Amino acid sequence: MFAEKAPSNASEWSVSDLAGALKRTLEDAFGHVRLRGEVSGYRGPHSSGHAYFSLKDQNARIDAVIWKGAFAKLKIRPEEGMEVIATGRITTFPGSSKYQIVIDTLEPAGIGALMALLEERRRKLxxxxxxAQERKRRLPFLPQVIGVVTSPTGAVIRDILHRLEDRFPRRVLVWPVRVQGETCAAEVAAAIRGFNALESGGRIPRPDxxxxxxxxxxxxxxxxxNEEIVVRAVAESGIPLVSAVGHETDWTLIDHAADMRAPTPTGAAEMVVPVRVELMAAVNDLSRRHVEAALRLVDRRRSDLRATARALPTPEALFSPKRQRLDLAATKLYPALARNARGHEERLLKVVRQLAHVSPVANVARMRARLDAVGPRPYNAACRSILLREESLKQVGRRLVVSREALLRAERVRLAQGHELTQRVAERLGPALQGQIARKADKLDAVSKLFESLSYKSVLKRGFALVRDADGQPLNSADAVLDGQALVLEFADGKADATGGRIGTRPRVAKPKLVVAEEQGALF
Known part of the structure; x- marks a missing residue:
């Protein structure tokens, strides 16, 4: 028989009641904590938007959760192995009998962690x-519209507007954003993409x-x-972008992605526009130089034209040979026409004599006799036939007259066209001759410059000298110089006499020359 236990005064708990009591006790004792540890087991946000991982140190670990709403507001995202300081509340999860921290904010554990995260992100991007430098573009020389992404209430926008007013006033569009805080990165990225989304020529002008x-x-x-969303928005911008974040010693990741980095916001205003007064002075100077160059060119062309005009022959000298040839041809034309007419006349008389035997008159007489013999009807028929032939011959004669007149008119037109063509050729001859002379002059000038560049005198002008012997022959080496030999040194500005002598070697004696005296016939 077992002995019966004495009844206990302790109240009974259900599992749920005990879990709830533990949860309340833990939350009351550790309602709000700042916990430092290393992120472990992070795999990114869950499909629900929540993030689950652990925080650990060398001796312990604790589960952590970041709800979807808090995760979207984090300044930095947790990464595996990152040492962070998490701020939140300690609670329990009754479903698995474990405690955990619900994180509200997350920040790196010190500047060193931030710099390590920044360096890792920089290497990734x-x-x-x-x-890359090849992605960067040049800023427009004088933009019409300037877009500024900054806080509308700070001193930065006033400094930029004041500097632009001093240098070169331009139209400025300000996209107001927060430049610090949880929503800073999203607002700046949205502003950059918003400016790029504007259409050229729209109601709101697109910045340059x-x-x-x-x-x-x-x-x-x-x-x-330093957030990726901002850096990628800067890299994707189709509008050239200047980064002016912080002072000269402050560097952020958008400074690397921007097309140009300015040390200060005022320096950014100086980069995007030139100084109006200096630009006007430069334009005026260029205008003055342009006018002076044009005047010098006109004077030089006028001188060249006058020289060319003096070298050209006169129109009388050009057309005199042509006119003389025309007169000679006209002189020969009339006798040739007369000879041609006489030859045709002789051939025509010969034909007339040949046709006399078979002339129409003789034929008519014979036919009349035959008609008389046969009676009046054939005669009448013959008369009618003759009248018809006569009318036909008259028509042929009229057509021949018309043809001759048409032929004469066509010949006159051809002669007029030939005369007009001769005049046009004469008008083009003068400019063509002038152009040919100009091209020959340019070619002669180029050849002259080439000759001067290849001449040995250009070498003498650089300080060299040409050594010749007494006969004027050039000496190319020291071995060619004889001791005591008379030399002539030619410089750029003249010639000088000298006596040859070798340094450090045995003197060489000049060989005697054989001189032939032609008149006396003696050999020396």
Missing amino acids: NAEGLF VLIVARGGGSIEDLWGF
Whole structure:
């Protein structure tokens, strides 16, 4: 028989009641904590938008969760192995009897962690080619519209507007954004993409250049400009962009992705527009030089034209040989026409004599006799036939007259056209001759310059001298110089006499020359 236990006064708990009591106790004791640890087991946000991972140190670990709403507001995203400081509340999860921290904010554990995260992100984006120099574009020389992405209430926009007013007033469009805080990166990226989405010629003009500006601050204050969303928006911008975030010593990731980095917002305003007064002075100077160059060119062309005109022959000298040939041809034409007419006349008389035997008159007489013999009817028929032939011959004669007149008119037109063609050729001859002379002059000038560049005198002008012997023959080496030999040194500005002598070697004696005296016939 077992002994019965004495009844206990302790109340009974259900599992749910105990879990709820533990949860309340833990939340009351650790309602809000800041916890430092290393991120472990992070795989990105869940499909629901929540993020689950652990925080650990060398001795312990704790589960962590970031709800979807808090995750969207984080300044930095957790990464595997990152040391962070998490701020949140401790609670339990009754479903698995474990405690966890619900994180509200997350920040790197110190500046060193931030710099390590920044360097890792810089290497990642640089490997994608977002910082490549070949992607950067030149800023427009004088933009019509300037877009500024900055806070509308800070001193930065006033400095930019004041500097633009001093240098070269331009139209400025300001896209107001927060330059610090949780929504800074998203607003700046949206502003850059918004400016790029504007259409050219629309109601709101599309800027020619963008300035992303902010004053100085700590690395935490400028962290929004190190976010990937901002860097990618800058790299994707179709409008040239100038980064002016912080002071000269402050560097952010958009400084690497931008087309140009300015040390300060005021420096960005100086980069995008020139100084109006200096630009006007430069334009005036160029205009003055252009006018002077044009005047010099006109004077030189006028002188060249006068020289060319003096070298050209006169129209009388050009047309005199042609006119003389025309007169000679006209002189020969009339006798040739007369001879031609006499030859045709002789051939015509010969034909007339040959046709006399078979002339129409003789034929008519014979036919009349035959008609008389046969009676009046054949005669009448013959008369009618003759009348018809006569009328036909008259018509042929009239057509021949018309043909002759048409032939004469065509010949006159041909002669007029030939005369007109001769005049046009004469009009083109003068300019063509002038152009040919100009081309020959240019070619002669080019050959002269080439000759001067290849002449040995250009070498003498650089300080060299040409050594000749007494006969004027050039000496190319020291071995060709004899001791005591008379030399002539030719410089660029004249000649000088000298006596040859070898240094450091045995003197060489000149060989005697054989001189033939032609008149006396003696050999020396």
